[in-house]
Amino acid sequence: MRAVLDAASERIDERFKDEPIIQLAIHDTVGGTYRKLGILDKAEHHLKEALRLLEELHGREHQDTGFAINNLGVLYNDQHRYEEALPLLQEALEINIAHGGELEPRTPRTMNNIATAFAGLGRYDEALEISKRGLELRRKIYGNKHIETTRAIGSLAHALGMLGKHDEALPLYREGLALNRELVGEDHPDTIIDMSNFGLFLTNLGRFDEARPLFEEAVERGTRVLGESHPSVIAFIHNLGGNYSDLGDTEKAVEMYHRALDILIEKGDGDGASAASIMNSLAAAYSDLGNLDRALQYAQEVVRVRTELRGEDHPDVIVARHNLGNMYRKAGRYDEAEALLGETRDEFARVFDDKHIRTLLAGSNLGAVLIEKAQFERAEELLSDVVSKAEVALPNHWVTALSRARLGAAFCGLEEFKKAESLLLLSYEQLVEIHSASHRNPQQCADYLVRLYHAWERPAEAKTWREKGTPEL
Numbered sequence: 001m002r003a004v005l006d007a008a009s010e011r012i013d014e015r016f017k018d019e020p021i022i023q024l025a026i027h028d029t030v031g032g033t034y035r036k037l038g039i040l041d042k043a044e045h046h047l048k049e050a051l052r053l054l055e056e057l058h059g060r061e062h063q064d065t066g067f068a069i070n071n072l073g074v075l076y077n078d079q080h081r082y083e084e085a086l087p088l089l090q091e092a093l094e095i096n097i098a099h100g101g102e103l104e105p106r107t108p109r110t111m112n113n114i115a116t117a118f119a120g121l122g123r124y125d126e127a128l129e130i131s132k133r134g135l136e137l138r139r140k141i142y143g144n145k146h147i148e149t150t151r152a153i154g155s156l157a158h159a160l161g162m163l164g165k166h167d168e169a170l171p172l173y174r175e176g177l178a179l180n181r182e183l184v185g186e187d188h189p190d191t192i193i194d195m196s197n198f199g200l201f202l203t204n205l206g207r208f209d210e211a212r213p214l215f216e217e218a219v220e221r222g223t224r225v226l227g228e229s230h231p232s233v234i235a236f237i238h239n240l241g242g243n244y245s246d247l248g249d250t251e252k253a254v255e256m257y258h259r260a261l262d263i264l265i266e267k268g269d270g271d272g273a274s275a276a277s278i279m280n281s282l283a284a285a286y287s288d289l290g291n292l293d294r295a296l297q298y299a300q301e302v303v304r305v306r307t308e309l310r311g312e313d314h315p316d317v318i319v320a321r322h323n324l325g326n327m328y329r330k331a332g333r334y335d336e337a338e339a340l341l342g343e344t345r346d347e348f349a350r351v352f353d354d355k356h357i358r359t360l361l362a363g364s365n366l367g368a369v370l371i372e373k374a375q376f377e378r379a380e381e382l383l384s385d386v387v388s389k390a391e392v393a394l395p396n397h398w399v400t401a402l403s404r405a406r407l408g409a410a411f412c413g414l415e416e417f418k419k420a421e422s423l424l425l426l427s428y429e430q431l432v433e434i435h436s437a438s439h440r441n442p443q444q445c446a447d448y449l450v451r452l453y454h455a456w457e458r459p460a461e462a463k464t465w466r467e468k469g470t471p472e473l
Contacts, residue, residue, distance in 0.1 A: 024053040032071070038230035040079050047072045066095030070110050077113060078231065080273035080309070082120035089114045108137040109148065112155045119159060122315035122351060128159040147190060150179045154194055161201050164356055164393060170205075173198045189232070192221045196236050199243070204357070206398045206434045208246040215240040229267060231274065234260045238278050245281070248438040250288045257282045273316075276305040280323060288440050292331045299324040318347045319358065326365045334373050341366040355393040360386050364403040371406065376413030383407040398441055401430040405445040412452045421456075424449050437468065 012026050031046030051068040058065055070092035076085035093110045100107065111134035118127035135152040142148050157172035177198050180191040199214035219240050222233040241256030261278045264270050283298035303320045310317050325340030345362035352359055363386040370379035387407050390400035408423030424445060431442035446468040453462035 020053050020057060024050055024057070027053065028068070028071075031075075035075055035078065038226070038232070040075060040231070043075055044072075044079075047075055061095060061098070063095060063099040066092045066099070067106060069095070070106070070113065073117070074113050077116045077120065080120060082117045086114065086117040086121065089117055102137055103141055105141055105148070108134040108141065108152060111137070112152055115155045115159060119162060124159055124162045124352075128156070128163060131156040131159045145179060145183060147180070147183055150176045150183065150194075151190065153179070154197060157201070158197065161204065164352075166201075166205060169201060173201050186217075187221055187225050189222075189226060192218050192225065192236075193232060195221075196232075196239055200239060203239075203243065203246060206396065208243060208435065212243050212247070215243050229263055234263050234274060237263075238274075238281065241285075242281060245285055245288070246435065246439070248436040248440075250285050254282065254285045254289070257285060271305060273306070273309055276302045276309070276320070279305075280320060283323065283327060287327060287330050292327070296324075296327050296331060299327045315351055315358075318344050318351065322348070322358070322362050322365075329365060329369050329372070332372075334369050337369045338366065338373070341369060355389045357394060357397070357399060360390050360394070360403065361399050364390075364399060364406060367403070367406050367410065371409050371413060374413065376410050379410040380407065380414060383410055396430075396434075398431060398434045401427045401434065402441050402444070405431070405448055409448040409451065412448065412455055415455070417452065417456045420452050421449075424452060443468070 012023055012030070027046045028050040031043045031050060034040070034043035034046065047068070051065070051072055054062065054065040054068050069088050073085045073088035073092060076082070076088065089110060093107065093114060096104060096106050096110060102108075111130050115127045115131040115134065118124070118130065131152070135149070135156050138146070138149045138152045153172050153176035157169045157176060160166075160169035160172065173194075177191070177194045180188065180194050184191060186192075195214045196218040199211040199218065202208075202211040202214070215236065218236040219233070222230065222236045226233050228234075228237075237256055237260040241253045241260065244250070244256060245253035257278050261270070261275060261282070264272070264275045264278070269275060279298045280302045283295045283302065285295075286292075286298065287295035299320075303317070303324055306314070306317045306320045321340055322344035325337050325344060328334070328337035328340065341362055345359060345366055348356060348359040348362055363382060367379045367383040367386065370376075370382065383403060383406050386403045387400065390397070390403055394400045404423050405427035408420040408427065411417075411420035411423065428442055428445040428449065431439070431445055435441055437443075446465050449465040450462050453459070453465065
C-alpha cells in the first residue's frame with residue numbers, strides 16, 4: 001500500500017497538470033489515506049494541495065473548501081499541533097454552519113475536532129462545552145446508535161474526565177465502547193481507540209487491574225489492524241507499559257516504553273510530542289529502578305522538548321516541570337525540588353483548581369520534600385489540606401492514600417506517634433490493594449513505618465516493615 005501511494009503521489013501534478021479537478025480528488029484521497037496509515041508528514045502535503053486547489057476553484061468560503069480546512073485541522077490535531085489546528089477548525093465550523101446549519105452532519109463532526117484541539121491546549125472547560133453541544137446535535141441527526149454518536153460520546157467523556165468529573169465520565173466511556181463493539185465490531189479503529197481511552201480513564205481512577213485487559217486488547221488488535229508503526233498503536237504500547245508500571249512490573253514497563261520510543265525514532269519522530277510523553281514515562285521507570293542519573297536526563301529532555309513544542313504556560317509543560325521537580329526529590333536535591341514543586345502546584349491550581357488531581361499530587365510531593373528537610377510543621381499543614389481535599393475529590397485513589405501516608409510521616413516527625421501509626425497502616429493497606437506490595441507507593445509507606453517504629457523505639461516492628469520497604473524514598 002505504501003509503495004503504491006508513494007508512486008502515485010509523485011506523478012499527480014505532472015500527469016494531471018491541466019485537470020485541477022482530478023488533481024484535487026487524487027490529492028484529497030491520497031492525503032486521507034496517508035493519514036489513516038499514520039504517515040502524517042506525507043498526508044500534510046496532499047491535504048494542503050487539496051485545500052489550495054479548492055480555494056482556486058471555489059474560493060475560501062465554499063462549503064467544500066471548509067471541509068478541506070477541517071481535514072487539515074484534524075491532521076494538525078493528530079500531530080499535536082493544536083495551536084495551528086484550532087483556528088482552522090473554527091473557520092471550518094463557521095463555513096459549514098453558514099451553508100448547512102447546525103444539523104448538517106459535518107457541523108457536529110467539526111465540533112468534535114475543535115474539542116480535541118481545546119483539550120490539547122489544556123482548555124478543558126471549552127472542550128466540555130463544545131463536546132456537549134456536539135453530542136446533542138449528533139443524537140438529533142443520527143439517533144443514539146450510530147458511530148458518529150459514539151465519537152461524540154468519547155469526546156464528551158474525555159473532557160469530563162480531564163475536569164475531574166469522573167462520575168459523569170465513567171458511564172459515557174462504558175456506553176461509547178459498548179456501542180462501538182456492537183455497531184462496527186471489535187477490530188474497527190474507533191473501537192480499538194476507545195478500549196485504550198477507557199483504560200487510561202480507569203488508570204486515572206487507580207483501577208489498574210480493570211485497565212490491563214483493555215490495554216492488552218488495544219495493542220493486539222491495533223498491531224494486527226493498523227500496524228505497529230501507526231501513531232495510535234505506539235500510544236497503545238506506551239499505555240500498556242504504564243499499566244505494567246502501575247502494577248509494579250517496572251522492568252516490563254521499561255521494555256514496552258523502549259519498544260514504543262524505538263518505533264518513533266525509526267520513523268524519524270524521536271523529538272516530537274509522542275516521544276516526549278514516552279521519555280517522561282522512562283524517567284519515572286528508571287527512577288523506580290534506582291537509576292536516577294538516567295531518570296534525570298529523560299526528565300530534563302521532556303521539559304526541553306515540550307517547552308519548544310507548546311510554550312512555557314501549556315499544562316503539558318507544567319506537568320513536565322512537576323515531574324522534574326519530583327525527580328529532584330528522589331535524587332535528594334531538595335531545594336531544587338521544593339522550588340519546582342511549589343511553582344507547579346500553584347500553576348496547576350490556576351489552570352485547573354485546588355482540588356484537581358494534578359494540584360493535589362504536586363502538593364503531596366511538595367509535602368514529601370518538606371518531610372525530608374525535617375520541616376514537619378509545614379509538611380503537616382500542607383498535607384492535612386491535601387488529604388482533606390483528596391478525600392472528597394478522590395476518595396479511593398492512590399494519590400489520596402499516598403498523601404495520607406505522607407501526613408502520617410509528618411506526624412511521626414512531630415512525635416505524634418499514635419496518630420502517625422494509624423494513618424500509615426491504613427494507607428499501606430489501601431496502597432497494596434490499589435497497586436501491589438512491590439509497587440513504589442506501598443514501599444514508600446513501608447519505609448515511613450520503619451522510620452516511625454525506630455523513632456518510637458519499637459525495633460521488632462521496624463525490622464518487620466524494613467523487609468517490605470525500600471532503601472530509597
